[in-house]
Amino acid sequence: MKSKTQRLIAIRQIITEKKISSQDELLTLLTEQGFQITQATLSRDLKYLKVAKVPDNATGYRYEVPESGNKHPEVEYTMEGFPMNRIDSIEFSGQLAVMKTKPGFANSIASVIDSYGIFEVLGTIAGDDTILLINRDGVSKTDVANALDLILPGLKTKIL
Amino acid sequence: MKSKTQRLIAIRQIITEKKISSQDELLTLLTEQGFQITQATLSRDLKYLKVAKVPDNATGYRYEVPESGNKHPEVEYTMEGFPMNRIDSIEFSGQLAVMKTKPGFANSIASVIDSYGIFEVLGTIAGDDTILLINRDGVSKTDVANALDLILPGLKTKIL
């Protein structure tokens, strides 16, 4: 019989190559490759490999091997006081918010906000010193303020 | 009763703050906060929010909100299929719509839209990867979606 290690390698390979939507599906493929195991063992293997089950538009769900890359490279946003000390104010009106920044900084700050993909904020448009934030229908100013404050601590003190 | 949007926000918040190891556990917390739902709805919510179930050394399993990183996965250099394959999504809020594009393409795509002088769309403002569409007072989301789909076939599949 093939070894456990071989099996783990095979599992990883299959999962990275194809969209697998259930353990049974994966089990079938492994069986075709000559591995003789049960769903129970497979469940343990997936746990061991830290394989996540994640919703997928196409297939409903799919299994995914853990991330290896860095998400938010710290160096980019750790400039002393940046970007908070470049933000002058933020104000709300309807489902919109207007953030005022120091000249030239609107785009970079908007990128930072965008990079977090905040659920409450549909999108941003930046000029030179002003950012327009379009908020999700039905969310309150405080919802948005709280969400933004999470990534820009202290922002709440700049609400007009 | 509290709105669905509020609930989704609450779910994200709880999940980011605490390690939740089952839907029932999360359901209890939501109930304490005054949300009255069943496990079925919660399962749907988690799928909608793309929350993954991932193995965790401490708790066995935990739920995790999606990476905000992989927003623009493939960057191609051919104009094949332009501009549709440069459009990531479109979402509505009030009389506004926010279209997300691949970096650098917002302006050119906005020009395309502008050039058609669509009745339902008063105007557009484009940043680097985001287009804001201001829609005519009184027209519905579907009106706008239909109009845009005429000049950008398939767009409707990208509505979030």
Add this chain to the structure above:
DNA sequence: CATGAATGTGTATAAATATACATTTGCGGT
């Protein structure tokens, strides 16, 4: 060699999660 600890696995089942179906709700169109 005997022994026991650690690991691996299957079986059976518990637990967790997803979904088909029915019902309700809310909104856009006429």
Add this chain to the structure above:
DNA sequence: ACCGCAAATGTATATTTATACACATTCATG
């Protein structure tokens, strides 16, 4: 205002996934 349709949700259940328990295997050690 009314109608029709799509979205949202609960109920009940199917499907999927995790695990308790028992047994087997390996390996280090007295």
